[in-house]
Amino acid sequence: MNRKVKRVVVVGGGTAGWLSAAVIKKVIGNAVEVELVESDAIGTVGVGEATIPPIRLINNVLGLDEAEFLRETNATIKLAIKFENWRVKDEGYFHTFGAPGQSYAFCHFHHFLKRAQMELGETSNIWDYDLNYLAAKDNKFAKINSKDPIVDLPYAYHFDAGLYAQYLRKLSEKMGVVRTEGKITDVTQHPDSGFIDLLHLEDGREIQGDLFIDCSGFRGLLIQQKLNTGYEDWSHWLPCDRAIAIPSERLEHTLPYTRSIAHTAGWQWRIPLQHRNGNGHVYCSNYMSDDEALQILSGNLDTKPLADPNFIKFKTGRRRKQWNKNVIAVGLSSGFLEPLESTSIHLIQTAVVRLLHTFPHDGIKPELVAEYNKQSQIEFEQVRDFIILHYIANERDDSQFWRDMRTMPIPDSLRHKIELFKEDGRLFRENNDLFLEPSWLQVMMGQGIQPSDYHPMANNMSPEKLQMMLQTLKKIKEEPLQQLPSHDQFLKQFCGR
Structure with a gap:
């Protein structure tokens, strides 16, 4: 079935639905009609309130004014996540959006620090060279206007997901997205292809589409209830199945x-x-x-x-296909990973961006669908492994849960990454992994995984030069703190509140 895609129908609202509608309409414009069907009688989960830095890119694509966005969604700034009691009770560490030290060709900063710790008695840790950490612990923030990456201060947001969806709805409708209020009671498929043809609403109306975005939450109204796509269950690795x-x-x-x-x-x-x-x-x-x-x-x-x-x-896992026939699952309908690293809204964002890259203007072709699904699977599995890392590398002995998590079998992909790091601190980013080397570094070390050696390139610096480099970097990282206002002062000044 290769008819041109002229009508995109989004099923369900919330952050997933309205972000999908807004981005598609903004980027593709009048080349497609976009209609969103939702019912006020059906609520959304609406607890996804923390994000990671790529949210700023999608907000920029949509042309959002940052101060207005912060006001409209009651947002605050997020520099990091603080993990408490994860390795052992009464201990904590930060996973920041920054990077410790300074980047060196072919050799990451932590190798130089490891050498200094092993040979020179250095007592500082990677976070002492991380501006995001220094600002977070002092409860400070401001935008740093510098082209020097050493003093970069990457950030994301905390916001009210319900208010964000409302904000995106206003933007979407202004761009020409049509919102239809109504409850879907039946779905008609094409007799030959099995593609979705029509949505039947409770009041008798029918909605036709060429491409359907399923944002119906855990129900998976189209992707599962109608197309029976199947679900890959990961609860043997991530057994948490409830939230309050x-x-x-x-x-x-x-x-x-x-x-x-x-x-x-x-x-x-x-x-x-x-x-x-x-x-x-x-x-x-x-x-x-x-x-x-x-x-x-x-x-x-x-x-x-x-x-x-x-x-x-919930049940942790993913749909066996995020794109099945002419339905693409976005948000909770596509799968669920607990929000430990604030990836829920990001996975919505990447699903929509991936769709734009593979958009089937001239008809839905198997090659596009296969590529979309391959990329989706890789992304979900990489995020899964990063979350498992927090659980597997614990030393708690106060409950059966933590003992069981420590001894469970883990994916080979994660085991390989841990073993490489333990050997001599090597970290590799694969297939555009969402989490860069500094993220893996901070969680590995925070959870107590330490390399036994360092990269030999770290020996190319004399002991005196190494010590001087560490002292200089620490000073450079600490200098901006004196000029930074408190987080609350920034919000008041920037948002006018």
């Missing part, structure tokens, strides 16, 4: 980072917004009851709750 979310009053001081706090059978998120805090507890129902999980979360809120708890069930 509770908003609470905002803190007096707004931290510029997410907190991830490990508990006896899972972990808790704390996300600071301008108007409230986002809180949640991700846990495994095989080790903990819902009542126990709620008690832990309720007992670990910094501020007074603002709503009743929202209980969410």
Whole structure:
């Protein structure tokens, strides 16, 4: 079936639906009609509140004014995630968006630091050379206008996902996206190809499309319920299958980072917004009851709750195909990875960007579908491995959950990466991995995985020059801190609040 794609129908709203509609309409414009079908009677999960730096790229593509965006979504700045109790109880480390030290050709900074630690008695760690970490722990932020990458301060946002979806809806409708209110009661497929032809609404209306974007959440209305695409279950690696979310009053001081706090059978998120805090507890129902999980979360809120708890069930994994016939799954309909590294909204973004690269203007061809699905699978598996790393490399002995996570079999791809790093600190980025070498470095070291040696190129510097280099870099990283305002001062000045 090779008819030209002139009508794109997005099924479902929320962040996934409205981001898909907005980006497609903005980039492709009048070459396609875009219609979004959603029902006010069907709610969205709406707890994805933390992002990673590529969100700024998609906001720029959409032409969003950053100050307006921050105001409209009650957003704050995110420089890092702080992981607490993950390796052992009462210990923490940061995974920042920055990079420690300075990049060197063919040899990363951490090799030089490792040599200094082994041979010169150096006591500093990689985070002492990371401006994102230094700013985060001092609760500071401002945009640094410098072309020098050494003082780059990469950032993302925390925002209210519901407000972000509303903001994107206004933008989308202004660009010409048609919103249709209604509940889908039936779906008609082409008798020969099996492609989706029509959506039937409760009031009798019919909606025709050439390409359908399934943003219907865990239900997977088109991709699963109609096309029976199948699901690859990863719960043997990531067994957490429940979450409880509770908003609470905002803190007096707004931290510029997410907190991830490990508990006896899972972990808790704390996300600071301008108007409230986002809180949640991700846990495994095989080790903990819902009542126990709620008690832990309720007992670990910094501020007074603002709503009743929202209980969410999920199964970690991915659709066997993100693109099946003329349906592309985006968001929760495509799969689910717990939000430990704030990848949920990013996976929406990359799915839409991937679609733009493979957009079937002249008809849906097997080669395009296969390439889209190959890239989707690689991305999901890479994010999966990075999340597993946090669990497998723990030294906790206070609960059966953590003992079991430490001894479980892991994917060969992750085992290979860990073994390479343990040998002499080598890290390699494969297939455009979302997480760059500094991310793997910080989590490996934060979780207690240390290389036994370093790259021999680090020996090309004399001991005196090595010490001088470390002292100079530390000074360069610390200098901007004196000029940075507090995070709250920045928000007030930049957003006019």
